[in-house]
Amino acid sequence: MRLLLTGFEPFLDYEVNPTMPIVEALNGTQIGEYDIIGRILPVSFKEAQQAFVELIEDIEPDSIISLGVAVGRFHITPERVAINMRDSNEPDNDGNAPQGEAIRDGEAPSYFSTLPVQEIVDTLKQAGYPAKVSNTAGTYVCNTIMYEGLHYAATRQIPSGFIHIPANFDLAIALGNVPGWHDRDLLATIQIAIETVLKTR
Amino acid sequence: MRLLLTGFEPFLDYEVNPTMPIVEALNGTQIGEYDIIGRILPVSFKEAQQAFVELIEDIEPDSIISLGVAVGRFHITPERVAINMRDSNEPDNDGNAPQGEAIRDGEAPSYFSTLPVQEIVDTLKQAGYPAKVSNTAGTYVCNTIMYEGLHYAATRQIPSGFIHIPANFDLAIALGNVPGWHDRDLLATIQIAIETVLKTR
Amino acid sequence: MRLLLTGFEPFLDYEVNPTMPIVEALNGTQIGEYDIIGRILPVSFKEAQQAFVELIEDIEPDSIISLGVAVGRFHITPERVAINMRDSNEPDNDGNAPQGEAIRDGEAPSYFSTLPVQEIVDTLKQAGYPAKVSNTAGTYVCNTIMYEGLHYAATRQIPSGFIHIPANFDLAIALGNVPGWHDRDLLATIQIAIETVLKTR
Amino acid sequence: MRLLLTGFEPFLDYEVNPTMPIVEALNGTQIGEYDIIGRILPVSFKEAQQAFVELIEDIEPDSIISLGVAVGRFHITPERVAINMRDSNEPDNDGNAPQGEAIRDGEAPSYFSTLPVQEIVDTLKQAGYPAKVSNTAGTYVCNTIMYEGLHYAATRQIPSGFIHIPANFDLAIALGNVPGWHDRDLLATIQIAIETVLKTR
Numbered sequence: 001m002r003l004l005l006t007g008f009e010p011f012l013d014y015e016v017n018p019t020m021p022i023v024e025a026l027n028g029t030q031i032g033e034y035d036i037i038g039r040i041l042p043v044s045f046k047e048a049q050q051a052f053v054e055l056i057e058d059i060e061p062d063s064i065i066s067l068g069v070a071v072g073r074f075h076i077t078p079e080r081v082a083i084n085m086r087d088s089n090e091p092d093n094d095g096n097a098p099q100g101e102a103i104r105d106g107e108a109p110s111y112f113s114t115l116p117v118q119e120i121v122d123t124l125k126q127a128g129y130p131a132k133v134s135n136t137a138g139t140y141v142c143n144t145i146m147y148e149g150l151h152y153a154a155t156r157q158i159p160s161g162f163i164h165i166p167a168n169f170d171l172a173i174a175l176g177n178v179p180g181w182h183d184r185d186l187l188a189t190i191q192i193a194i195e196t197v198l199k200t201r
Numbered sequence: 202m203r204l205l206l207t208g209f210e211p212f213l214d215y216e217v218n219p220t221m222p223i224v225e226a227l228n229g230t231q232i233g234e235y236d237i238i239g240r241i242l243p244v245s246f247k248e249a250q251q252a253f254v255e256l257i258e259d260i261e262p263d264s265i266i267s268l269g270v271a272v273g274r275f276h277i278t279p280e281r282v283a284i285n286m287r288d289s290n291e292p293d294n295d296g297n298a299p300q301g302e303a304i305r306d307g308e309a310p311s312y313f314s315t316l317p318v319q320e321i322v323d324t325l326k327q328a329g330y331p332a333k334v335s336n337t338a339g340t341y342v343c344n345t346i347m348y349e350g351l352h353y354a355a356t357r358q359i360p361s362g363f364i365h366i367p368a369n370f371d372l373a374i375a376l377g378n379v380p381g382w383h384d385r386d387l388l389a390t391i392q393i394a395i396e397t398v399l400k401t402r
Numbered sequence: 403m404r405l406l407l408t409g410f411e412p413f414l415d416y417e418v419n420p421t422m423p424i425v426e427a428l429n430g431t432q433i434g435e436y437d438i439i440g441r442i443l444p445v446s447f448k449e450a451q452q453a454f455v456e457l458i459e460d461i462e463p464d465s466i467i468s469l470g471v472a473v474g475r476f477h478i479t480p481e482r483v484a485i486n487m488r489d490s491n492e493p494d495n496d497g498n499a500p501q502g503e504a505i506r507d508g509e510a511p512s513y514f515s516t517l518p519v520q521e522i523v524d525t526l527k528q529a530g531y532p533a534k535v536s537n538t539a540g541t542y543v544c545n546t547i548m549y550e551g552l553h554y555a556a557t558r559q560i561p562s563g564f565i566h567i568p569a570n571f572d573l574a575i576a577l578g579n580v581p582g583w584h585d586r587d588l589l590a591t592i593q594i595a596i597e598t599v600l601k602t603r
Numbered sequence: 604m605r606l607l608l609t610g611f612e613p614f615l616d617y618e619v620n621p622t623m624p625i626v627e628a629l630n631g632t633q634i635g636e637y638d639i640i641g642r643i644l645p646v647s648f649k650e651a652q653q654a655f656v657e658l659i660e661d662i663e664p665d666s667i668i669s670l671g672v673a674v675g676r677f678h679i680t681p682e683r684v685a686i687n688m689r690d691s692n693e694p695d696n697d698g699n700a701p702q703g704e705a706i707r708d709g710e711a712p713s714y715f716s717t718l719p720v721q722e723i724v725d726t727l728k729q730a731g732y733p734a735k736v737s738n739t740a741g742t743y744v745c746n747t748i749m750y751e752g753l754h755y756a757a758t759r760q761i762p763s764g765f766i767h768i769p770a771n772f773d774l775a776i777a778l779g780n781v782p783g784w785h786d787r788d789l790l791a792t793i794q795i796a797i798e799t800v801l802k803t804r
Contacts, residue, residue: 074677074781074782074783080284080286081284081286083281083311083313083336085282085313087334099319100319109282109309109310109311109312109313110282110284110310111310112284118300118301125776128776130772130775133288135284135340136336139336169731169732169733172677172733173728178677179782180677180733181784182785182787182788184785275476275581275582326575329571329572330571331574331582370530370531370532371530373476373532374532380476381476381532382583382584383587385584482686482688482742483686483712485683485715487683489736502721510712511711511713511714511715512684512712512713514688514712520702535690537686537739538738538739540738541683541738
């Protein structure tokens with residue numbers, strides 16, 4: 001079985017994207033029955049969506065976990081829901097800042113994550129890592145990717161979803177006043193999340 | 202035309218619910234073409250939903266604005282979306298703490314607010330009040346009420362939605378370490394929000 | 403009796419300094435036995451200190467209250483102590499960023515405020531305004547001014563000190579993600595603080 | 604040479620005190636020329652001060668580093684200054700809540716840390732750990748211990764000071780909404796801090 005794990009390139013002023021070392025570390029490894037296929041997405045509404053849809057069509061994954069950094073958060077936060085909305089005050093890496101547009105006109109207003117979000121949170125906390133379910137993936141590129149993964153998953157009944165992680169220490173040092181985690185712990189939590197998806201299939 | 206404006210009773214440890222003086226001040230007044238009908242809801246999943254549905258059936262409002270306090274926020278935040286989900290770590294005033302249940306089985310996964318959320322934010326900022334659109338009304342009683350208002354509005358094409366307000370100064374003093382606003386300013390922002398709904402109909 | 407009330411010019415990226423309208427509103431008024439003499443200081447270690455010392459020598463005040471904005475705070479915070487230290491990561495309006503230097507070589511390592519800080523806090527809370535004593539005025543220009551006022555006060559046994567206020571709504575809107583208060587409330591709290599100084603003399 | 608390293612017992616509602624495993628791990632080890640003598644202090648103004656003074660008289664340390672947890676912080680924060688003040692809204696483990704009292708009547712109003720606080724911060728950041736100098740150790744038991752260590756150090760010209768650390772993951776999970784660090788990283792930063800004290804003697 002193939003699990004597609006995606007991260008993002010650096011974006012806005014952030015010099016580092018803490019999702020990259022996680023995706024690179026797990027790409028090509030096997031966790032239980034999953035062959036992990038790791039890919040990095042651009043931080044652009046148009047390019048990320050297009051690249052992600054092509055990846056999905058190409059790989060035909062049996063499960064999808066997309067990662068993004070949520071600067072300012074200090075829990076691992078599996079996202080509960082993706083909404084059919086793009087809205088951004090700040091332009092993406094292509095200079096686009098959509099205002100209140102649908103991701104897919106006429107499609108579902110939202111999709112709930114098909115990952116076992118509460119079980120992931122519970123397992124992480126038992127393993128000693130602060131975690132909680134988040135009720136918003138925002139309206140930026142992260143939410144678009146989560147929506148696309150769930151749109152694909154909707155017809156195939158596969159586990160798909162998005163997990164926001166805190167800044168890592170490097171990014172926290174660069175930004176000055178946000179909480180950070182060690183890369184080692186960020187990586188460990190995603191491994192645990194993948195194992196939890198396997199156990200609850 | 203009738204605008205139903207709802208607030209909540211005090212809840213959890215909070216001694217004061219800053220929505221109450223707003224609803225009481227505007228109840229019975231007229232703003233433009235709207236007769237404001239103000240009502241206070243209990244903070245209980247079951248009772249609030251039932252009371253709110255009865256109010257709607259009884260009043261048959263032409264517009265609905267529900268208010269809740271979001272302790273810790275320091276902007277006026279019109280909510281963008283209500284999701285078909287109840288989930289609470291903390292029991293409501295009846296002692297219920299639902300875990301990941303649908304509000305209405307088999308109904309829409311979410312509804313977008315039919316209030317002009319971006320226009321309300323822009324108008325408030327022009328009037329000197331910090332405001333921004335929020336992407337989550339949580340999964341507690343507030344979200345349930347917002348979902349119910351939009352479920353009703355869906356078949357009638359009326360403006361309906363939810364606005365979270367900061368703690369007022371009294372609640373901020375009682376809690377000790379959260380931001381607060383003066384009641385006078387909280388009231389002023391809801392009047393402006395109602396006027397903006399009127400202008401954009 | 404003369405009470406010297408100082409505020410600051412705008413600084414760093416902040417377009418507005420919320421201390422200015424307070425100082426301008428109270429300059430020339432009388433509160434109890436105090437004639438309020440309001441002055442605005444530059445945001446430069448060197449110029450602010452020099453201008454402030456000259457003001458004190460010129461006015462020979464019977465009491466000193468200096469105001470500064472503490473972006474991010476959401477209480478009125480009378481400062482407890484000024485320390486004999488300048489240290490700044492960010493340059494002042496003159497481009498100076500001193501690193502761990504004494505304000506006055508060989509002088510007292512710190513001075514406690516001679517304002518009735520706890521009484522000011524208690525009176526403000528009774529009047530409905532969130533307030534608490536702060537234990538640090540930082541190591542930037544605010545602390546330097548507070549230290550200088552207390553250095554002068556030390557030989558004259560007069561009430562002197564510093565009060566940090568939150569951003570006002572305008573500054574909060576400009577910065578986007580910080581709490582703010584209405585200018586009206588910021589002004590009211592400083593009037594109450596001055597009255598409290600009078601009552602406890 | 605003897606370095607006295609102190610931590611605290613659990614306090615208030617906090618089930619865990621993250622300083623304890625650090626002190627226990629380093630007690631009896633040698634770092635460079637330092638024999639580390641680790642001790643745990645009670646969280647009581649009276650008992651902690653008395654126990655600490657007795658420890659100092661008994662051990663006659665050549666350097667002192669005291670540790671405390673600052674719930675809510677997410678940097679390692681060497682403290683710049685201790686002030687001659689006890690003030691607490693919340694009672695200590697003995698039920699005492701002093702209001703604006705001197706720690707030592709008639710003694711210095713404050714002492715600056717004689718640890719190389721800026722060098723510790725710089726070294727930690729180079730090693731990948733978020734750190735910054737803090738300008739307040741508060742007015743609770745932590746500040747009292749820091750003041751006492753510096754009072755002792757003042758006549759002996761030895762390095763002495765206090766370092767506040769973030770909550771660890773366990774405490775963050777218990778409290779629910781505060782940032783935490785892994786115990787492993789907290790321990791690593793204190794080892795680096797001790798090495799930095801050695802290098803800059």
